[in-house]
Amino acid sequence: MSRAETLRALDSLLEQFLDRAVMLKEDRLRVLDGINRLDDIARGSHATDLTEEMGGWFAQHSNWLQSPALRPADQDRIKNLLASIKRELEMSPEVSPAQVKITREIDRWASGKPTGEPAIHEKLVLTRGPEIAEKQTEDTIALYDSTLERLQAIYKDLAANKAHLLTILDDALISARYQQSRDALLLSASIIYYLKLNRYKVEPYVKRLKEAEALFSGGSHA
């Protein structure tokens, strides 16, 4: 095995390990992300209305009170952050209906009561409709946005110290084939199409792309 092959094997092994480690921490990551967002709101790093941001946060995490994913330390942190946000709301000279609802919701979280109480029901009726409608549109956009970010990160990694796009394509195709990486496959396809539009001869690369795709999908149409 050549040095490059050894390094590629190690690359693949390390990436797989990290993928699995992150996958195992997926639920925990979601909880920490939610707490971090609440922390940002509490710190006042919000550009929009506080009640609006809190309404969005409650709508997104309404199931947390019944979820076993939250550790006691997480619950304490959330309660402390909510108490801080409540204090900020109470400093406002004018109290809007939205503020009253948010304050009531904060009190419910502080008491740890699960969903199903009248106050919660009232809250959900007011906020859930438009949020669900928007979410369906945003999900595909957010997913594609995230894919583009990953592709760009892979591209930057592969592009380091390279002199030509063909070399990057070659490495992307190797990654797509041997690591069966969906992102590397997408990146390869994108580069091939770009080169094709610029009148490069891309047939050998298209062939390799199809082979990698067949391996990825488990098919035999290469």
Added chain:
Amino acid sequence: MLNPAEKAYLHALQLLKRKDYRRAVEYFDQAAPFFSENKEFSLLRETTTLLVAVREELAELGADKNDERIEIEEYF
């Protein structure tokens, strides 16, 4: 409130999910003083650092082959 190191660790994990390993290392480094005793943190940090180093090494090897690649380009 979350301290800056906790936020940095969270960012590092989010970047791992997006496979942006180079930037993940930067955030791991920021979080390192606070999590020095955390074995899971150390394992993820060292693995990511190693992966970035392997990729840099591969990139250098790839750079050695650039002359051949230019010939391919000229052929097309």
